[in-house]
Every structure is written in C-alpha cells, then in structure tokens.
Amino acid sequence: xxxxxxxxxxxxxxxxxxxxxxxxxxxxxxxxxxxxxxxxxxxxxxxxxxxxxxxxxxxxxxxxxxxxxxxxxxxxxxxxxxxxxxxxxxxxxxxxxxxxxxxxxxxxxxxxxxxxxxxxxxxxxxxxxxxxxxxxxxxxxxxxxxxxxxxxxxxxxxxxxxxxxxxxxxxx
Numbered sequence: 760x761x762x763x764x765x766x767x768x769x770x771x772x773x774x775x776x777x778x779x780x781x782x783x784x785x786x787x788x789x790x791x792x793x794x795x796x797x798x799x800x801x802x803x804x805x806x807x808x809x810x811x812x813x814x815x816x817x818x819x820x821x822x823x824x825x826x827x828x829x830x831x832x833x834x835x836x837x838x839x840x841x842x843x844x845x846x847x848x849x850x851x852x853x854x855x856x857x858x859x860x861x862x863x864x865x866x867x868x869x870x871x872x873x874x875x876x877x878x879x880x881x882x883x884x885x886x887x888x889x890x891x892x893x894x895x896x897x898x899x900x901x902x903x904x905x906x907x908x909x910x911x912x913x914x915x916x917x918x919x920x921x922x923x924x925x926x927x928x929x930x931x
Contacts, residue, residue, distance in 0.1 A: 799857050806858045806866065807917040814921040817849050829887075835895060836887035843880050850874065862916065869912040869921075876902060876909065
C-alpha cells in the first residue's frame with residue numbers, strides 16, 4: 760500500500776501562473792504596460808500592479824488545485840508536477856515584466872528566491888515519485904523555512920499579494 764503523504768500546508772503553497780488571456784488582459788488595463796515610452800519599460804506602480812495580479816490569479820488557481828489534498832505518493836507527485844508547471848510559468852511571467860532600473864535588483868532577488876522554491880518543489884516531486892514520505896515532508900518543511908525570506912523579498916519589490924504566509928500565494 761502506498762505511503763500516505765500529508766497535503767502541502769497553506770504556508771508552503773507557491774504562486775501560480777496566469778493564463779495567457781489573463782496576462783493580455785492585465786496589459787490592456789488602463790495605465791498598464793505603456794511605461795514611460797522607453798521601449799516598454801514599466802513604472803514601478805505598473806510592475807507592482809501586474810505582479811500582484813499574477814499572484815492573485817495564481818492564488819485562485821492554486822487554491823483550486825488544493826481542494827483535494829493528495830492521499831497517496833502518486834497523487835502527491837501529480838499535484839506537485841502541476842504546481843511546478845504553473846509556478847514555473849508564473850516565474851517566467853514575473854521575469855518578463857520590464858521593470859525600471861530602480862526596481863530590477865529587488866525583483867531579481869525575489870525571482871531568485873522563487874527559483875529556489877521551485878528547486879525545493881522538484882525535491883518534493885522526486886521524493887513523492889520514490890514513495891518517500893519523509894523526503895516529501897522534508898521538502899515541505901524546507902519550503903516553509905524559506906517563507907519569511909520570500910515574503911520580505913516580495914515586499915521589497917512592492918508586492919502585497921505575493922508570498923503571503925497562510926494564503927495560497929505564499930511559497931515557491
């Protein structure tokens with residue numbers, strides 16, 4: 760009988776990606792996407808607004824995925840694969856934001872932390888695929904341990920809806 764794995768707690772959840780249509784809709788919102796005319800560079804306010812929207816949309820998608828927590832290692836692997844895919848898409852969307860020079864360093868630090876979160880999700884996936892409940896739990900604990908740092912880095916960019924503890928958009 761496969762080992763039962765605990766569902767990923769809310770404090771370790773990661774962000775999710777926006778569907779392409781939603782990304783386009785965000786860019787078409789009044790005041791978004793135009794920047795100051797220097798080749799599409801966004802203002803800080805635009806980066807923050809678009810990043811927060813990415814996180815809010817991801818939060819909703821992540822919550823939907825988490826409605827049925829995994830009961831087996833196979834289910835945990837499937838869930839984690841989906842989380843990795845949508846989190847990776849979200850990170851790419853955040854990377855694509857053309858942040859101004861004064862925002863770029865803090866955004867890059869945040870994205871580096873998100874990449875580290877993706878690596879931890881990969882560790883959890885490998886553990887689930889090997890039916891290793893301890894390894895899966897260790898990956899969850901490692902994700903939770905980095906939560907405060909990811910939150911601080913998100914806040915340094917100006918994001919209010921990214922990497923929030925206790926919510927769906929807290930990890931990754």
